[in-house]
Amino acid sequence: MNYYTYYEEEEEDVEEEEEMEETEEESEEGEEAEAELEAEEEAEEKQKSTVKQVQKSTAVTRVKEVKIVRVPFGIDKLDEALEGGIPKGSWVVVGGEPGTGKSIMAIHFAWKGLELGDKVIYVTTEQEFYDVIIQAKQFGMDFDEYNVFNLAEAIQWDRADREWTFEKPSKTPDIVVIDLFGLSRVARFALQEQLSSEKSKTTKTKKTYVPWSIDTLVFALDKAYELLEVEKGQHVRLIIDSMSTFWVDKPAMARRYSYQLKLAYHRSNITAFLTSQYAMTTKSMFGFGVEHIADVVMETWMSDIKTTKKLERYLAIKKARMTHIKHYLFRIDFKKEGNISKLILEPI
Ligand SMILES: Nc1ncnc2c1ncn2[C@@H]1O[C@H](COP(=O)(O)OP(=O)(O)OP(=O)(O)O)[C@@H](O)[C@H]1O
Numbered sequence: 449m450n451y452y453t454y455y456e457e458e459e460e461d462v463e464e465e466e467e468m469e470e471t472e473e474e475s476e477e478g479e480e481a482e483a484e485l486e487a488e489e490e491a492e493e494k495q496k497s498t499v500k501q502v503q504k505s506t507a508v509t510r511v512k513e514v515k516i517v518r519v520p521f522g523i524d525k526l527d528e529a530l531e532g533g534i535p536k537g538s539w540v541v542v543g544g545e546p547g548t549g550k551s552i553m554a555i556h557f558a559w560k561g562l563e564l565g566d567k568v569i570y571v572t573t574e575q576e577f578y579d580v581i582i583q584a585k586q587f588g589m590d591f592d593e594y595n596v597f598n599l600a601e602a603i604q605w606d607r608a609d610r611e612w613t614f615e616k617p618s619k620t621p622d623i624v625v626i627d628l629f630g631l632s633r634v635a636r637f638a639l640q641e642q643l644s645s646e647k648s649k650t651t652k653t654k655k656t657y658v659p660w661s662i663d664t665l666v667f668a669l670d671k672a673y674e675l676l677e678v679e680k681g682q683h684v685r686l687i688i689d690s691m692s693t694f695w696v697d698k699p700a701m702a703r704r705y706s707y708q709l710k711l712a713y714h715r716s717n718i719t720a721f722l723t724s725q726y727a728m729t730t731k732s733m734f735g736f737g738v739e740h741i742a743d744v745v746m747e748t749w750m751s752d753i754k755t756t757k758k759l760e761r762y763l764a765i766k767k768a769r770m771t772h773i774k775h776y777l778f779r780i781d782f783k784k785e786g787n788i789s790k791l792i793l794e795p796i
C-alpha cells in the first residue's frame with residue numbers, strides 16, 4: 449500500500465461500466481465473462497473485504513484511471529459542498545471559537561465512519577468519552593451499539609506484582625478511546641515501559657510521559673494502531689478533539705508537535721479530524737502551525753453577540769486539497785425534532 453495517497457485504482461467500476469455498454473448480442477460469451485468477473489470479484493472480496501467496504505460505501509471522484517475515494521462527514525450540506533467528502537487519507541483541522549460545534553462535528557464524523565464500517569480512534573481531551581456518548585445520544589447516535597475499547601481502562605495497576613499491566617481486548621474493537629483522564633494512566637504505563645526497556649537505559653533521548661504530552665499521545669496512538677491493525681489496510685478515522693491541549697503550556701511548540709504527529713501517523717488508510725481552539729484574546733488559532741499540516745482547514749466562529757443580539761454561528765472551508773469546493777461559507781444551526789437534536793449547516 450502506498451503511504452499517503454488519496455486515491456485508489458478502481459478498475460472494477462470501469463469494467464462494470466463497459467459491461468453496461470455491451471449490447472444483447474454478446475450473449476453467452478458475455479455471460480461467461482461476467483461470471484468469471486463475478487468469481488474474481490468474490491475471491492478478491494474475501495482477501496480485501498475491509499478495504500472494499502470503504503470503497504463501496506464512500507463517494508468517489510474520477511481522475512483519469514484513478515478515483516479519489518471520498519470520506520463523508522455525515523453532515524449533508526458539508527459533504528455536498530466537498531464532492532461527497534474529504535479525500536481518504538487526508539487530515540482535516542477544524543479550528544474555532546468555543547461553543548461553535550467543533551466537537552459535535554467530530555461526533556458526526558466518527559458516527560458516519562462506524563455506519564460505513566470504518567474503525568475509529570477517538571482522542572478526547574476536553575471531556576470524558578462518557579460525556580461524548582451522552583452528547584451523541586442527544587443527536588440520535590448511540591455509540592453503545594458498537595464495541596468501544598477504552599485504552600486507559602485496559603491499563604491496570606497490578607497490586608501483587610506492583611506494576612502496570614495492559615490487557616488487550618479479546619476481539620478487535622470498533623472504537624478505541626483515548627480520553628483526558630485516561631491519559632494520566634497511559635503516561636504512567638508508558639513511563640514504566642521506558643524504565644524497564646534496556647534500550648532506554650543506554651540512550652539519552654528519554655521521552656516525556658506526562659498526561660498532556662505529545663509523547664503520551666504518540667504512545668497511545670501506537671497501541672491503538674496496533675489494536676486496529678492499521679498496517680493491514682483497515683480504514684480508520686482518527687479524531688483528536690482537541691489538539692490545543694498538547695501545547696497548552698507551550699503554544700510555540702504547536703507547529704513542531706503537529707508535524708511530529710503527522711509524520712508518524714499519516715497513512716493512506718487513516719483519515720484524520722483534528723480540532724483546534726481559538727485564543728479568545730487574539731481570535732486566532734491557539735498555537736500556530738496545526739493548520740499547515742492539514743489538507744483541509746475549516747474555521748468556525750460566532751457573530752458578535754453584543755452587537756447582533758443573536759447567537760449566530762458560521763463555518764468556512766478555507767482550504768481543501770484535491771477538491772472543488774462548491775460552497776465555502778455556512779450558517780451553523782441546531783434544531784430539535786422531537787427529542788433529537790440536529791446539526792444543520794446551511795450554505796450562504
Ligand atoms: N443537545 C443539543 N441540542 C442543541 N444544541 C446543542 C446540544 N448540545 C450542544 N448544543 C450546542 O452546541 C454547542 C456546543 O458545541 P460543541 O461542544 O461542539 O462546541 P465546540 O466548538 O467544540 O466548543 P469548545 O471549543 O468549547 O470545545 C453548544 O454551545 C450548544 O449551543
Ligand SMILES: [Mg+2]
Binds near residue numbers: 551689
Ligand atoms: Mg469541543
